[in-house]
Amino acid sequence: MWLTSKIKQVVLALKPGTVTLKYPAEPRPAPKNFRGQPVWDHTKCIGCAGCADHCPARTILLRDICQDLRVLLYDGARCMYCGRCADLCPEKAIVMSPEYELATGDRNDMTQSLELFMLTCNRCGRCFDMEIKNVIDKLGLRGYRYDSLEARTVLRRTTDRLAPEVLDETGTFRRPEKIGG
Amino acid sequence: MAGLLTKAAAKAFPKSLWLFHCNSGACNGCDIEILNVLTPYYDVERFGMKLVGSPRHADVMLLSGAVTRPTLPLVKRAYEAMPGPKLVFGIGSCAAGGGCWFDTYNVSGGGAAAVPVDYLIPGCPPRPEAIIFGVALALGLVEQKASPVELKQVEFPIDAYLRNKAWEERNVIYRLLKD
Numbered sequence: 001m002w003l004t005s006k007i008k009q010v011v012l013a014l015k016p017g018t019v020t021l022k023y024p025a026e027p028r029p030a031p032k033n034f035r036g037q038p039v040w041d042h043t044k045c046i047g048c049a050g051c052a053d054h055c056p057a058r059t060i061l062l063r064d065i066c067q068d069l070r071v072l073l074y075d076g077a078r079c080m081y082c083g084r085c086a087d088l089c090p091e092k093a094i095v096m097s098p099e100y101e102l103a104t105g106d107r108n109d110m111t112q113s114l115e116l117f118m119l120t121c122n123r124c125g126r127c128f129d130m131e132i133k134n135v136i137d138k139l140g141l142r143g144y145r146y147d148s149l150e151a152r153t154v155l156r157r158t159t160d161r162l163a164p165e166v167l168d169e170t171g172t173f174r175r176p177e178k179i180g181g
Numbered sequence: 182m183a184g185l186l187t188k189a190a191a192k193a194f195p196k197s198l199w200l201f202h203c204n205s206g207a208c209n210g211c212d213i214e215i216l217n218v219l220t221p222y223y224d225v226e227r228f229g230m231k232l233v234g235s236p237r238h239a240d241v242m243l244l245s246g247a248v249t250r251p252t253l254p255l256v257k258r259a260y261e262a263m264p265g266p267k268l269v270f271g272i273g274s275c276a277a278g279g280g281c282w283f284d285t286y287n288v289s290g291g292g293a294a295a296v297p298v299d300y301l302i303p304g305c306p307p308r309p310e311a312i313i314f315g316v317a318l319a320l321g322l323v324e325q326k327a328s329p330v331e332l333k334q335v336e337f338p339i340d341a342y343l344r345n346k347a348w349e350e351r352n353v354i355y356r357l358l359k360d
Contacts, residue, residue: 020224021310024317028310042332057274057281076327077278078291080305103302103315104327107278107293110303112330 030098035083037076037099040114044093047072047116051085051094060085070118076102076110197229198319201239201263205256205292207246210306211273215243217309218316225313228320236262241319247275248295250287260296268299270315277301 021028030036047070052060059079063071086094102110204212218225219232233239236259248256260269271292274280278301279291292298302315317323 019222020227021222023223023310023313024322030308040330040332042334057279057283075278077301077303078274078280078283079278079303080274080281081303082305099326100304100308100311101314101323102304102327103300103311103318104325105300105318107301109325109327109329110301113332115331115333117334 030100034098034100035081035086035096037081037097037102037110038074038079038083038085039095039097039099040072040074040112041093041095042114042116044091045072045114045116046091046093047118048090050088050090054084054088056080056082056084064118068118070116072114072116074112075107076112077107079110196240197231198240198268198316199231199233199238200241200243201233201236201259202243203236203245203256203259205244205246205252205276205295206249206288207273207275211245211276214306214309214312215245215272218312223309223313225316228316228322230316236260237264239263240266241268241270242296243270243272244276244292244296244298245272247279247282247285247291248289250289253289253295256292256295268319269296270300270302270319271298272302272312272315273307274303274305277303280305 049062049072052058052062052072057078057080059075059077061073061075063073065071081096083096086092086096104110202212202215217223230241236242240263242260242263244256246252260267269292271277275282276292276298278293279288282288283290289295300315300319302312304311307315314323318325
């Protein structure tokens with residue numbers, strides 16, 4: 001009796017055949033509308049900084065290195081591939097490519113940097129789009145923490161910069177207890 | 182013939198990597214994809230990989246989630262419990278670089294804050310294929326595709342001289358008004 005049940009099992013297992021993908025050996029393109037790595041087109045970009053303002057993970061950083069030159073830096077290690085930058089780019093200079101094979105051993109491999117020429121305003125003599133419009137940057141003026149390239153070296157970011165004795169304290173970390181209970 | 186094949190396979194996969202799945206405050210998205218990788222459809226066991234329950238049996242730690250402050254000592258202890266040589270895969274954007282919580286008050290800013298992360302697999306969550314790609318990259322089956330990109334505008338896009346001239350011409354009216 002056990003033999004017939006085994007044969008039944010074999011027949012059942014043979015019916016669907018092999019379902020396993022041969023993925024690393026064979027390419028497997030991403031489906032349509034898949035949001036992979038964002039790719040910048042430096043010929044279209046006007047440097048409006050809309051992507052940097054709206055990135056939820058703040059992976060896109062801007063810096064005006066001189067009057068006419070603006071540098072856009074994309075740090076892909078913490079990018080969430082939400083596609084907001086591509087959605088709101090007025091010039092459609094950002095495309096969410098179907099590229100998803102981004103595994104790497106070095107976080108610098110996922111960076112992109114753009115050098116953009118900017119125009120000088122004839123009236124005030126400043127670079128275009130230099131004004132601080134969004135609320136997060138305005139908070140930075142009042143001393144709140146802000147992730148700009150200049151402030152990166154100065155400001156203490158998160159626990160990875162904490163002193164070792166503070167990190168040791170996390171070993172005995174306890175949830176706050178109810179008062180009186 | 183069979184001996185040759187075994188030799189080739191032994192050279193390609195000298196050891197089977199045993200995986201330990203460590204969730205350090207992830208939203209379960211990456212964990213679902215990790216389990217998806219172990220199903221017969223994607224089948225990472227082709228490469229000799231196996232999920233084990235204890236870090237003491239494991240060679241590789243699959244770290245998912247931005248390491249939160251309560252889990253930070255636990256992740257460190259799990260890493261120390263693993264016998265060397267050991268690897269850490271940061272799976273998902275949170276483990277790779279902190280995700281959108283890289284700056285948050287109770288998050289230690291990505292897996293690199295707690296343990297040395299050897300391979301980063303970004304994505305939110307990464308596709309199962311992306312995880313398999315990272316695993317195959319560690320085994321040396323595929324070549325790395327990601328590389329840093331530097332783009333520069335070589336030509337000035339708008340002629341500044343013409344722009345300034347047009348602006349002056351447009352403002353001639355003000356000069357005329359002044360006179």
